Amino acid sequence: MNKSATGRTWVRLDNVSNIFLAARTDADPKVFRLAAELTEPVDPERLQRALDATYDHYPLYHAVLRSGVFWYYLQASDLRPVVTAEDHHTCAPLYQTDKRNLLFRVSHHRRRINLEVFHALSDGAGAMRFLTDLVSAYAADSAPAVEPEVEPQRGLSIDSFTHYFRRRRHTPDPAFDAAAESAALGVADTLPAAPRPRWRVGRLIRPRIRVHRVKGTRTPDNRTRAVELSLPAKDMLELARAEGVSPTMYLTGVFFESVRRSAGDLGRARTFVASVPVNLRQFYPSSSARNFFATVLVSHTYGIGADDLGSVCRDLEAQFRPKATPKALEKKLRRLIRVEKSPILRIVPRPVKDVVLGWLNQAHNRHLTVAVSNLGRVTFDEPAESLVERIGFHVSAARPQFCAITHAGTLVVTFTSPFSETDHVAEFARILTGAGIRVRVGAARVTESELAEVIR
Amino acid sequence: MSRCDGCRVEVEGDWSSCPLCGTPLDTDQSAPAAVPEPFPAVPLGYSRRRVFRVLFLTSLAVIVGSFIAQLLFVRDADGIGAARSVWLGLCAMWLVAIMAISKRHNIAKGTVWLVVLIGGVCAYWDYLTGWNGWSLDWAIPIVCGCSIIALLITVRVMRTEVGDHILYSALTVALGLAPVGFLWLGWLSRPIPSVACGIVAVLALAFLQVARGRPVRTELAKRLHL
Numbered sequence: 001m002n003k004s005a006t007g008r009t010w011v012r013l014d015n016v017s018n019i020f021l022a023a024r025t026d027a028d029p030k031v032f033r034l035a036a037e038l039t040e041p042v043d044p045e046r047l048q049r050a051l052d053a054t055y056d057h058y059p060l061y062h063a064v065l066r067s068g069v070f071w072y073y074l075q076a077s078d079l080r081p082v083v084t085a086e087d088h089h090t091c092a093p094l095y096q097t098d099k100r101n102l103l104f105r106v107s108h109h110r111r112r113i114n115l116e117v118f119h120a121l122s123d124g125a126g127a128m129r130f131l132t133d134l135v136s137a138y139a140a141d142s143a144p145a146v147e148p149e150v151e152p153q154r155g156l157s158i159d160s161f162t163h164y165f166r167r168r169r170h171t172p173d174p175a176f177d178a179a180a181e182s183a184a185l186g187v188a189d190t191l192p193a194a195p196r197p198r199w200r201v202g203r204l205i206r207p208r209i210r211v212h213r214v215k216g217t218r219t220p221d222n223r224t225r226a227v228e229l230s231l232p233a234k235d236m237l238e239l240a241r242a243e244g245v246s247p248t249m250y251l252t253g254v255f256f257e258s259v260r261r262s263a264g265d266l267g268r269a270r271t272f273v274a275s276v277p278v279n280l281r282q283f284y285p286s287s288s289a290r291n292f293f294a295t296v297l298v299s300h301t302y303g304i305g306a307d308d309l310g311s312v313c314r315d316l317e318a319q320f321r322p323k324a325t326p327k328a329l330e331k332k333l334r335r336l337i338r339v340e341k342s343p344i345l346r347i348v349p350r351p352v353k354d355v356v357l358g359w360l361n362q363a364h365n366r367h368l369t370v371a372v373s374n375l376g377r378v379t380f381d382e383p384a385e386s387l388v389e390r391i392g393f394h395v396s397a398a399r400p401q402f403c404a405i406t407h408a409g410t411l412v413v414t415f416t417s418p419f420s421e422t423d424h425v426a427e428f429a430r431i432l433t434g435a436g437i438r439v440r441v442g443a444a445r446v447t448e449s450e451l452a453e454v455i456r
Numbered sequence: 457m458s459r460c461d462g463c464r465v466e467v468e469g470d471w472s473s474c475p476l477c478g479t480p481l482d483t484d485q486s487a488p489a490a491v492p493e494p495f496p497a498v499p500l501g502y503s504r505r506r507v508f509r510v511l512f513l514t515s516l517a518v519i520v521g522s523f524i525a526q527l528l529f530v531r532d533a534d535g536i537g538a539a540r541s542v543w544l545g546l547c548a549m550w551l552v553a554i555m556a557i558s559k560r561h562n563i564a565k566g567t568v569w570l571v572v573l574i575g576g577v578c579a580y581w582d583y584l585t586g587w588n589g590w591s592l593d594w595a596i597p598i599v600c601g602c603s604i605i606a607l608l609i610t611v612r613v614m615r616t617e618v619g620d621h622i623l624y625s626a627l628t629v630a631l632g633l634a635p636v637g638f639l640w641l642g643w644l645s646r647p648i649p650s651v652a653c654g655i656v657a658v659l660a661l662a663f664l665q666v667a668r669g670r671p672v673r674t675e676l677a678k679r680l681h682l
Binding site: 008010012026035037068069070071073086087088089090098099100109110112220221223226227228229346347392422423425426429430433434438439440441442443444445448450451453454455 | 457460462463464465466467468469470471472474475476477491492493494495496497498499500501502505506559561562565619620678679680681682
């Protein structure tokens with residue numbers, strides 16, 4: 001007899017993650033990849049053992065996505081992940097409607113272990129823990145020595161949400177429940193009481209700014225164009241420090257400059273806007289691996305002030321710093337929680353929600369030039385640390401984007417884009433090499449002519 | 457590793473020109489690429505999904521267009537003729553085929569769709585031929601009754617998880633009660649097929665209630681969760 005599927009535990013998908021379902025397209029399936037490059041070729045069987053051991057500690061990763069009348073929900077499954085040789089292009093779609101498959105995949109290619117995750121399941125910082133444990137288990141070739149992820153969550157007083165939404169529900173799997181819980185609601189209780197939010201007209205009417213948007217030729221089969229730049233983190237830090245800005249804002253400034261150089265004449269659309277996700281876990285302790293970030297927008301308008309790289313970076317830094325303070329982020333977090341609890345959103349049928357969220361996302365995209373994401377510095381415990389040479393991180397993109405991650409002194413900046421063109425990456429690399437930094441380029445072959453070189 | 461003079465970068469892998477700017481690279485032929493490419497070369501795949509979507513939408517447009525076009529002709533048994541019968545038959549078959557294909561991932565969901573579509577097409581066809589009532593008398597009860605039996609067998613044979621099919625099975629059974637409604641309303645001239653279908657539906661309903669009552673309620677609570 002089959003085990004009753006209805007006895008399985010399930011948690012409804014939060015609205016933040018719902019955006020990723022509504023916003024996914026053929027070119028941008030909302031999948032991100034974390035890759036660990038080892039010092040030796042990957043042994044598939046050993047990796048499978050490591051994956052089996054790690055998987056058991058991460059109930060969230062057991063989830064499949066299903067749709068109800070009002071919500072998508074994550075449901076625990078009995079599926080087991082299988083390690084495969086990398087045979088898809090990077091960030092290939094993971095979630096397909098009506099198919100009940102896991103929302104992540106682990107593949108290997110030469111010395112690389114790739115973890116690809118559907119963004120509705122987790123964010124980069126959340127998935128990094130899985131990769132860390134996976135690589136540690138691979139290095140030790142036994143079960144990870146770390147504590148299972150769910151343990152601390154039980155200890156934390158999880159949220160009004162649990163009581164609020166699940167009074168009458170039978171939950172056979174509390175570990176899954178805790179892991180699949182919305183991260184924002186998980187910290188809702190820890191926030192101090194706030195005054196009632198007031199709608200201001202200023203929030204609804206935005207000044208009309210012509211935002212520059214990058215145009216290009218779509219890749220032949222909609223695959224993500226990924227180009228990896230590896231450089232010594234120390235050198236980049238020195239440059240950022242010389243300008244008196246944080247590394248993320250320095251890289252964003254360089255990105256703006258390279259897009260501007262590759263765009264030629266900007267015309268009237270001279271404002272560049274970048275969206276920068278900020279990990280909320282650094283301010284609101286949460287062991288949840290679910291999506292838990294807020295995005296901050298920074299912009300620079302060319303042609304009305306100093307436009308040299310240093311000035312742009314300082315301009316961005318001056319905008320970013322106040323927006324990334326706990327106080328400013330608390331406001332955003334509150335809004336996330338409010339959206340999560342909104343009674344109106346709860347009675348809107350899911351297909352309508354998908355369409356409306358899709359429109360909102362498109363409208364938001366029109367005001368963005370690029371997106372940047374910096375996962376910061378990662379370290380492993382021995383023996384994994386000495387086994388890992390580089391860590392890479394990138395995400396499928398609806399517009400040019402870069403993701404940065406640092407490990408063992410090597411900064412890897414991976415550019416992704418739905419377009420075949422790489423002019424802005426070339427300019428980016430030239431700015432860095434022009435400053436005397438040694439840059440290594442690794443790229444995925446995307447166009448027919450690039451592939452013809454190696455596939456016969 | 458080869459080097460691009462334009463960008464002053466080192467390039468991993470066997471690129472003959474710079475992946476960034478396209479300038480031919482300085483390749484040192486004597487030294488093979490020490491650093492292999494970080495990504496495998498995955499051959500281009502044409503987007504099958506897009507082809508299917510276009511085919512699906514075009515088919516649907518043709519079928520719906522064909523059905524609507526029938527209203528332009530005379531509406532009686534003689535007027536329908538051989539050519540229009542074949543035309544309608546092909547459209548109905550194609551409609552069933554594309555629905556079965558597009559809902560192939562969930563057999564129970566597909567069954568509900570098929571019962572509704574086939575029932576609808578039969579009733580429409582009956583209407584076009586001057587309304588003899590054969591659709592309500594024979595076609596709909598037979599389709600409903602058979603689909604209930606077929607579904608109960610299929611989910612058992614395919615070992616479909618209860619949660620995956622229960623809602624649609626319940627819906628199919630509910631549809632099976634529709635012919636009883638026709639009988640109640642006095643629309644039927646031959647009640648036997650409808651009565652048989654009703655008995656099958658009631659038996660299936662009793663089975664679901666007794667054997668699967670709890671899963672049905674949990675699944676409903678989950679799907680309709682606010």
